Amino acid sequence: MVTGTIGVIGGGAWGTALAQVAAGSGEALLWARESEVVESINAARENRLFLPGIALDPAIRATDDLSALAGCEALLVVTPAQHMRAVLAAMPRLEAPLILCAKGMEESTTKLMHDVAREEQPDAPIAVLSGPTFAHEVAARQPAAVTLAVEAQAVGERLRARLARPWFRPYLSDDVIGAEIGGAVKNVLAIACGVVEGRGLGLNARAALISRGFAEMTRFGLARGARAETLAGLSGLGDLVLTCSSTSSRNFSLGKGLGEGRSAAELLRDRRTVAEGAFTAPVLDRAARAAGVDMPIVAAVCALLSGEGSVGEVVERLLARPLRAEGA
Ligand SMILES: NC(=O)c1ccc[n+]([C@@H]2O[C@H](COP(=O)([O-])OP(=O)(O)OC[C@H]3O[C@@H](n4cnc5c(N)ncnc54)[C@H](O)[C@@H]3O)[C@@H](O)[C@H]2O)c1
Numbered sequence: 431m432v433t434g435t436i437g438v439i440g441g442g443a444w445g446t447a448l449a450q451v452a453a454g455s456g457e458a459l460l461w462a463r464e465s466e467v468v469e470s471i472n473a474a475r476e477n478r479l480f481l482p483g484i485a486l487d488p489a490i491r492a493t494d495d496l497s498a499l500a501g502c503e504a505l506l507v508v509t510p511a512q513h514m515r516a517v518l519a520a521m522p523r524l525e526a527p528l529i530l531c532a533k534g535m536e537e538s539t540t541k542l543m544h545d546v547a548r549e550e551q552p553d554a555p556i557a558v559l560s561g562p563t564f565a566h567e568v569a570a571r572q573p574a575a576v577t578l579a580v581e582a583q584a585v586g587e588r589l590r591a592r593l594a595r596p597w598f599r600p601y602l603s604d605d606v607i608g609a610e611i612g613g614a615v616k617n618v619l620a621i622a623c624g625v626v627e628g629r630g631l632g633l634n635a636r637a638a639l640i641s642r643g644f645a646e647m648t649r650f651g652l653a654r655g656a657r658a659e660t661l662a663g664l665s666g667l668g669d670l671v672l673t674c675s676s677t678s679s680r681n682f683s684l685g686k687g688l689g690e691g692r693s694a695a696e697l698l699r700d701r702r703t704v705a706e707g708a709f710t711a712p713v714l715d716r717a718a719r720a721a722g723v724d725m726p727i728v729a730a731v732c733a734l735l736s737g738e739g740s741v742g743e744v745v746e747r748l749l750a751r752p753l754r755a756e757g758a
């Protein structure tokens with residue numbers, strides 16, 4: 431069992447919520463870039479910038495010194511996907527397990543996070559934690575379940591024992607690729623569902639989009655070596671359903687704004703919080719085309735984000751696609 435301090439790299443909403451989880455059975459040491467986050471957690475037991483209104487466990491300590499986390503027994507890596515490489519590269523060579531929690535793909539390389547982590551920290555065992563989890567609910571200790579994917583079973587069992595709470599249930603898997611692809615793809619599909627909401631296209635359209643989006647996720651996942659059962663589990667379909675159903679999702683809200691006719695540039699300008707799907711969409715579109723995988727909903731989201739068509743035109747194009755067999 432991992433009994434020592436768990437490090438948390440990233441003091442956004444999800445890093446803070448996961449620190450709350452880890453602090454339930456030991457100390458959590460959280461690194462944040464923003465000095466106001468460090469001060470607010472240490473002095474007021476609250477992350478006023480990214481997770482206001484939630485009282486944090488006294489076993490959480492915050493620091494602005496990344497190297498202070500080097501001695502931790504395991505590290506939850508919770509920066510946005512595009513910043514993970516730089517943060518891991520800035521750390522000394524680590525041997526403790528890295529539990530990757532960002533949901534995205536690297537823009538410059540189209541790599542998944544576990545590939546990036548292996549390149550930057552080759553000696554560290556890699557795990558992926560992903561599933562239907564809004565940070566504010568987890569931090570308030572409301573029930574949730576996640577996929578914890580680790581290739582080495584013994585490492586997975588140790589991490590699960592350290593992170594499990596009566597209200598937080600990690601389900602073990604060895605399908606690291608599947609867990610990552612579910613989390614990355616669902617963010618893009620959530621933008622599409624937000625567009626349906628913003629444009630007032632109705633609940634039937636949203637359900638159709640979730641189902642056909644899941645077919646896209648499955649096609650892409652299988653082409654990249656994921657297992658179908660992982661994609662149908664918590665980190666795939668589970669998270670897709672959550673994120674496509676609520677304005678608590680930043681990705682869904684971004685899509686809703688697009689559907690209401692606002693531009694991506696306006697919606698993304700001066701954002702403090704991250705809507706990962708906006709970064710993942712073009713990368714995923716590129717990776718899918720390179721692999722010969724048909725992902726028309728992802729392509730439609732890309733067109734809207736880059737301003738290549740109005741909402742009306744993009745929806746019309748999707749609806750004009752040839753009719754085909756459901757499993758095709
Ligand atoms: N919020 C959630 O409910 C939730 C749940 C599950 C997974 N996630 C995933 O967790 C990851 C982090 O999201 P979040 O919600 O905690 O973030 P957030 O939107 O609450 O905060 C933004 C974060 O980005 C960090 N950041 C900005 N610029 C940076 C840089 N140059 N280098 C390093 N970090 C930088 C900020 O310090 C802050 O921690 C994302 O991949 C997200 O998809 C979020």
Ligand SMILES: O=P(O)(O)OC[C@H](O)CO
Nearest residue numbers: 561562563564679680681
């Ligand atoms: O707010 P979102 O859209 O980043 O979604 C948060 C989590 O990923 C939901 O599981």
